[in-house]
Amino acid sequence: MWILIAAAAVLVLVVLGVVLLRKPRAPKGGYAGTRDIDDIPEVDGDTALEDRPVSTLERPESARGRLARLRGRLAKSNNVFGKGLLVLLSRERIDQDTWDEIEDTLLMADLGTDASLELVENLKKRVRVDGTKDPAELKSLLREEMLALVDPSLDRSLRTESAPGKPAVVLVVGVNGVGKTTTVGKLARVLVAEDKDVMLGAADTFRAAAADQLETWGARVGVPTVRSEQEGADPASVAYDAVTAGIQQEADVVLVDTAGRLQNKAGLMDQLGKVKRVIEKAAAVDEVLLVIDATTGQNGMTQAKVFAEAVDITGIVLTKLDGTAKGGIVVAIQRGLGVPVKLIGLGEGPDDLAPFNAEQFVDAIID
Numbered sequence: 001m002w003i004l005i006a007a008a009a010v011l012v013l014v015v016l017g018v019v020l021l022r023k024p025r026a027p028k029g030g031y032a033g034t035r036d037i038d039d040i041p042e043v044d045g046d047t048a049l050e051d052r053p054v055s056t057l058e059r060p061e062s063a064r065g066r067l068a069r070l071r072g073r074l075a076k077s078n079n080v081f082g083k084g085l086l087v088l089l090s091r092e093r094i095d096q097d098t099w100d101e102i103e104d105t106l107l108m109a110d111l112g113t114d115a116s117l118e119l120v121e122n123l124k125k126r127v128r129v130d131g132t133k134d135p136a137e138l139k140s141l142l143r144e145e146m147l148a149l150v151d152p153s154l155d156r157s158l159r160t161e162s163a164p165g166k167p168a169v170v171l172v173v174g175v176n177g178v179g180k181t182t183t184v185g186k187l188a189r190v191l192v193a194e195d196k197d198v199m200l201g202a203a204d205t206f207r208a209a210a211a212d213q214l215e216t217w218g219a220r221v222g223v224p225t226v227r228s229e230q231e232g233a234d235p236a237s238v239a240y241d242a243v244t245a246g247i248q249q250e251a252d253v254v255l256v257d258t259a260g261r262l263q264n265k266a267g268l269m270d271q272l273g274k275v276k277r278v279i280e281k282a283a284a285v286d287e288v289l290l291v292i293d294a295t296t297g298q299n300g301m302t303q304a305k306v307f308a309e310a311v312d313i314t315g316i317v318l319t320k321l322d323g324t325a326k327g328g329i330v331v332a333i334q335r336g337l338g339v340p341v342k343l344i345g346l347g348e349g350p351d352d353l354a355p356f357n358a359e360q361f362v363d364a365i366i367d
């Protein structure tokens, strides 16, 4: 009997011991996190997960996503001018004063004198002949006439198709501060998003920081930059090195950034002409893009003419269109130079560069 009582007591003690010594169970769903960064266990010795280099490369936005987002931004800055025109056209009586106001509105939007007069004359004729009063009809009339000025028939495609054994070469020129380096960086992203192998050439050797800036843009998307460590190095030689490196590494496109900081027009002509000639010893230059700041108005037009004399421009990049209601500059520049606007910059963000599309541009202004 005593033996049985002793055995039962031992059993009770053992069970109690087991219960008391067991670790507390986590509540369902776990505890709220209380760890700090130092508690994160290291993966394989000394490399933490976040240190893996692949995760630092950015994936640029696709052209489709970019266009939809930037269309809104263009409308925000330029809609005022389009809406103003529609209000004037909808007046009960459109007299000469109203036509003068319409012309002023167009001039204020930097459309240029010739294009403004032409648009007013065409609108006058059509409003008189058709006797249009209906707002929807007036809008479609304005849309048609503006579209004719922006000219949807121009070839705005970027020549970035490589030839056998040779990359396509794009030379980017313009005065300092207009957004050249930023544009080269953004364009590299557009091309990377299209699965192209890109090489950058930092031929803006006036400022070491310009090459650093370009290199940073490239590194974000895994694109190499050819540069000189020497400030004031010969830009033509850096451009040549970039193109030959592009050939050796079988790149699809080489983008060459240049300096715009020259004391005089003759110096600029000599330098740009030389950069182009020296590149052509290695490969053909497919595009010469002139970058113009849309906020500079007539000044931008004067600059454009100087550059066009120095080198054959094949396309215009109009930057900072997000910060101005002067979208009419597109028409003035195309007419002045006879060269299409191919790309537009609509912000400082890395994916704020879009191909120019005449229909979308006019719709953003008047819709």
Ligand SMILES: Nc1nc2c(ncn2[C@@H]2O[C@H](COP(=O)(O)OP(=O)(O)OP(=O)(O)O)[C@@H](O)[C@H]2O)c(=O)[nH]1
Pocket: 174, 175, 176, 177, 178, 179, 180, 181, 182, 183, 204, 210, 259, 260, 261, 319, 320, 321, 322, 323, 344, 345, 346, 347, 348, 352
């Ligand atoms: N809002 C806005 N800012 C822009 C745009 N493009 C460039 N910028 C800004 O313009 C400034 C000048 O740009 P850069 O690319 O350094 O100009 P750059 O022509 O290379 O100048 P230099 O190297 O001095 O010759 C920067 O602050 C850019 O962020 C744009 O489309 N919109």
